Amino acid sequence: MRALCWQGTRHLSVEDVPEPRIRNPRDAIVRVGLSATCGSDLHLVNGYVPTMKKGDILGHEFVGEVVDAGPEVKTVKPGDRVVVPSFVACGQCWFCEQEMFSLCDTSNPNHAITEELFGDGSMGAVYGYSHAFGGYAGSHAEYIRVPFADVDCVKVPEGLEDEQVVFVSDALATGYMGADFCRIDDGDVIAVWGAGGVGQMAIASARLLGAERVIAIDRFPYRLRLAAEKAGADHVVNYEEENVLEALQELTGGRGPDACIDCVGMEAHAKGLEGAYDRAKNAVMLEQGRPHVLREMIRACRKGGTISILGVYGGLVDKFPIGIAMNKGLTFRMAQVHGQKYARRLLEHIEKGEIDPSYLITHRLPLEEGPRGYEIFNNKEEDCVRVVFAP
Amino acid sequence: MPGGTAWMAARQEGRGSKRNVGRAGRWLSLGAGGFLVRRALARPAPLRSILFTLFGVDLIRRGFTGSSRVYDALGIDTAERRDPALLPGNTLRFSRSITIYTPIDEVRAFIEEPSNLARVVPGVDSIESRCDKALFVVTVGGREIPFDVRRAGKHSIRFRARTWAFDIQDGRIDLAAAPGERGTEVAIRLAVRPLGGRIGAALAGALGDLPTKAFLGEALYRLRALLDAGEIPVSDDTSARRMPRVASGLLEATRS
Numbered sequence: 001m002r003a004l005c006w007q008g009t010r011h012l013s014v015e016d017v018p019e020p021r022i023r024n025p026r027d028a029i030v031r032v033g034l035s036a037t038c039g040s041d042l043h044l045v046n047g048y049v050p051t052m053k054k055g056d057i058l059g060h061e062f063v064g065e066v067v068d069a070g071p072e073v074k075t076v077k078p079g080d081r082v083v084v085p086s087f088v089a090c091g092q093c094w095f096c097e098q099e100m101f102s103l104c105d106t107s108n109p110n111h112a113i114t115e116e117l118f119g120d121g122s123m124g125a126v127y128g129y130s131h132a133f134g135g136y137a138g139s140h141a142e143y144i145r146v147p148f149a150d151v152d153c154v155k156v157p158e159g160l161e162d163e164q165v166v167f168v169s170d171a172l173a174t175g176y177m178g179a180d181f182c183r184i185d186d187g188d189v190i191a192v193w194g195a196g197g198v199g200q201m202a203i204a205s206a207r208l209l210g211a212e213r214v215i216a217i218d219r220f221p222y223r224l225r226l227a228a229e230k231a232g233a234d235h236v237v238n239y240e241e242e243n244v245l246e247a248l249q250e251l252t253g254g255r256g257p258d259a260c261i262d263c264v265g266m267e268a269h270a271k272g273l274e275g276a277y278d279r280a281k282n283a284v285m286l287e288q289g290r291p292h293v294l295r296e297m298i299r300a301c302r303k304g305g306t307i308s309i310l311g312v313y314g315g316l317v318d319k320f321p322i323g324i325a326m327n328k329g330l331t332f333r334m335a336q337v338h339g340q341k342y343a344r345r346l347l348e349h350i351e352k353g354e355i356d357p358s359y360l361i362t363h364r365l366p367l368e369e370g371p372r373g374y375e376i377f378n379n380k381e382e383d384c385v386r387v388v389f390a391p
Numbered sequence: 392m393p394g395g396t397a398w399m400a401a402r403q404e405g406r407g408s409k410r411n412v413g414r415a416g417r418w419l420s421l422g423a424g425g426f427l428v429r430r431a432l433a434r435p436a437p438l439r440s441i442l443f444t445l446f447g448v449d450l451i452r453r454g455f456t457g458s459s460r461v462y463d464a465l466g467i468d469t470a471e472r473r474d475p476a477l478l479p480g481n482t483l484r485f486s487r488s489i490t491i492y493t494p495i496d497e498v499r500a501f502i503e504e505p506s507n508l509a510r511v512v513p514g515v516d517s518i519e520s521r522c523d524k525a526l527f528v529v530t531v532g533g534r535e536i537p538f539d540v541r542r543a544g545k546h547s548i549r550f551r552a553r554t555w556a557f558d559i560q561d562g563r564i565d566l567a568a569a570p571g572e573r574g575t576e577v578a579i580r581l582a583v584r585p586l587g588g589r590i591g592a593a594l595a596g597a598l599g600d601l602p603t604k605a606f607l608g609e610a611l612y613r614l615r616a617l618l619d620a621g622e623i624p625v626s627d628d629t630s631a632r633r634m635p636r637v638a639s640g641l642l643e644a645t646r647s
Binding site for chain 2: 020023024025026057072088090091092093094097105106107108109110111112115125131134135136137145147148
């Protein structure tokens with residue numbers, strides 16, 4: 001089958017690879033209908049995530065049809081249309097039972113890689129996202145093997161198109177979880193850094209969960225326009241044109257947002273001395289990522305507010321203002337997405353027409369044009385929000 | 392012997408000892424201390440001689456007593472695990488524990504079944520029990536290694552190899568119910584005899600014996616996966632060719 005493979009930093013290619021097969025009794029094979037690019041893929045593409053190997057298949061956000069199932073799979077069968085949360089979860093360990101699916105104790109066969117680094121070797125696994133995170137093949141391919149299919153394949157209700165549900169796999173679930181982390185109350189103002197796919201969904205979810213006002217922060221006018229027109233942001237702030245802290249103070253009567261959601265992660269852009277400092281430390285491997293958004297959120301958030309982190313971080317960051325965070329009494333909530341917890345709830349929201357993520361798709365390409373798709377996505381060309389591939 | 396709480400208490404007791412410098416470190420201290428004192432006495436110079444003498448004497452004390460105040464302040468203890476001279480027969484001891492979200496009786500029943508253990512222990516062809524489960528014969532690469540096995544209390548199993556030719560000499564598995572109905576705490580302790588006698592043990596100890604740590608980690612991961620998830624997850628074909636050695640063994644074991 002054909003698959004989009006990682007070959008090195010900013011080097012992708014479409015290759016012939018072996019078709020997946022049932023390896024364990026709880027596996028299913030899914031024929032991929034649509035597979036989306038994700039902002040977190042860019043950390044792989046740009047060489048920020050170690051333990052990638054030449055030939056690894058990318059992609060972790062997809063919808064498709066079950067074509068084969070192992071003997072112990074009970075709830076899905078060949079012919080079922082399913083959306084698959086990006087993290088692999090067994091559904092039976094203690095963490096899965098607590099609905100912390102991305103922390104699954106058993107799903108990562110390469111647990112030893114992160115054991116020393118994280119202090120606990122049982123990090124969860126994700127499709128197409130390095131060997132440290134399980135070494136599972138990604139979804140930018142014609143077929144993909146889905147372990148623990150009863151837990152990880154979520155049936156798509158009839159009448160919903162692939163374009164409507166593909167982001168339940170990751171972007172929508174992640175954005176929704178970020179808003180859920182904020183425990184939104186009456187009158188709450190939520191500020192969202194980053195108006196890419198996850199940011200758009202965090203804005204829409206905060207609105208859905210009852211936020212009084214939502215503020216979107218980004219630097220691309222087309223993304224800010226979408227945030228206002230499609231996701232429901234009340235205010236937008238272009239950080240290249242105005243000071244974010246001053247703008248948020250002004251928009252919140254001097255209080256600061258009740259909760260701040262980071263949808264940017266380790267590759268944030270910062271101007272001036274701070275930006276130069278982070279770039280220099282990254283260049284000499286003394287820091288892994290540029291945590292400008294984290295620093296800004298901690299300063300911006302109201303006293304006693306919540307910092308919700310969805311953006312991906314990979315290692316050590318520097319000049320983290322823990323003193324400000326402690327003295328302001330901030331609450332930090334963060335995780336990789338617990339997709340299985342939210343998938344069915346989100347499909348219901350989509351069925352009821354309460355949220356429609358399909359506007360995120362700005363480019364639909366055949367798999368053979370995968371490298372070009374990532375180039376467009378990485379460079380934010382042609383007002384790109386998300387590229388989807390139809391294998 | 393339960394896993395978490397009692398084990399932690401035992402570790403705390405061990406830390407009460409003042410001896411925290413390993414054998415190699417003590418010899419080095421003696422040598423360096425003697426050198427400094429000799430140099431101070433050979434070339435008298437007021438300030439330098441006093442400093443060299445004080446430092447040299449302290450190093451000699453460190454060598455004789457095996458106790459370092461700096462190590463104590465930094466929480467370093469190279470005597471505890473890395474000094475093969477403290478252990479009989481040049482063995483190194485390793486321990487590791489995890490919590491499995493499965494009731495203790497199910498865990499115990501599972502690990503007492505040799506065919507289950509064969510799926511858990513990396514690199515093993517088969518495990519058979521004989522003499523009413525008092526003898527387990529582990530086959531590795533076609534070679535049979537007998538282990539005496541005995542229960543020590545309801546939730547503790549001890550095992551000892553009958554031959555000194557095998558690297559794992561003895562060990563124990565302790566089970567304890569985890570608090571809050573979180574399943575079972577499983578603790579494994581192994582005594583390992585590295586290749587190369589005293590030198591091999593010293594080298595392995597100094598390097599932390601990563602293969603043994605990886606072996607223990609992999610065994611416990613497999614145990615948890617089988618008990619909690621019912622299967623051992625495997626990476627995909629496209630990635631398998633490039634996976635680490637331990638994980639490749641896992642693939643082979645699962646295929647068979």
